[in-house]
Amino acid sequence: MVVVEDVKVWVNSVEYEDLLKNICEKIQIKVNHGSQPDIVWQLDVKKLNLAGLNINDISVVAKSYDLVAGYVKEKLRSSEINPDEQEGGDPEDDDEDDDVEVHPFYKSFLNLYLIELHFLKFNPAGLEGYLKSIRIPFAKKYAAQISKIYQKLT
Numbered sequence: 001m002v003v004v005e006d007v008k009v010w011v012n013s014v015e016y017e018d019l020l021k022n023i024c025e026k027i028q029i030k031v032n033h034g035s036q037p038d039i040v041w042q043l044d045v046k047k048l049n050l051a052g053l054n055i056n057d058i059s060v061v062a063k064s065y066d067l068v069a070g071y072v073k074e075k076l077r078s079s080e081i082n083p084d085e086q087e088g089g090d091p092e093d094d095d096e097d098d099d100v101e102v103h104p105f106y107k108s109f110l111n112l113y114l115i116e117l118h119f120l121k122f123n124p125a126g127l128e129g130y131l132k133s134i135r136i137p138f139a140k141k142y143a144a145q146i147s148k149i150y151q152k153l154t
Helices: 004-011 014-027 038-051 055-062 065-081 083-088 107-122 124-133 139-153
Strands: none
Touching: 004 038, 004 055, 004 107, 014 055, 014 065, 014 107, 038 107, 038 124, 055 065, 055 107, 065 107, 065 139, 107 124, 107 139, 124 139
């Protein structure tokens, strides 16, 4: 079982820092390198535990810099092009997000991408169940969306 300290050690490791630096350079994104709220760490722990993964599992995927960078880039691009379909969302939903202020990503933001990539690479059949467990709306649709992104990159 993963605990907050495990995630903090991982995010501050040389391996994660190198991956983060590589991705920031490749796709020009801003990251908040300051301290993160405890809830952000706890969400990462919860997602890893619901996925049944540990830090070693996601570190395997993290070694594929180009794959991770391409995946992050495509997911971000997709959410910009189709904001209504982000994370499987329904375009029929009329909730306007016009007044949302955009901030840099917290340093640990890659963990979510690494979990998804781990499922896509090693356990595609378990992806939808994981997405449901973390309460992604329209999990089946979202799984199909990210599977297409992954297939395009591999």
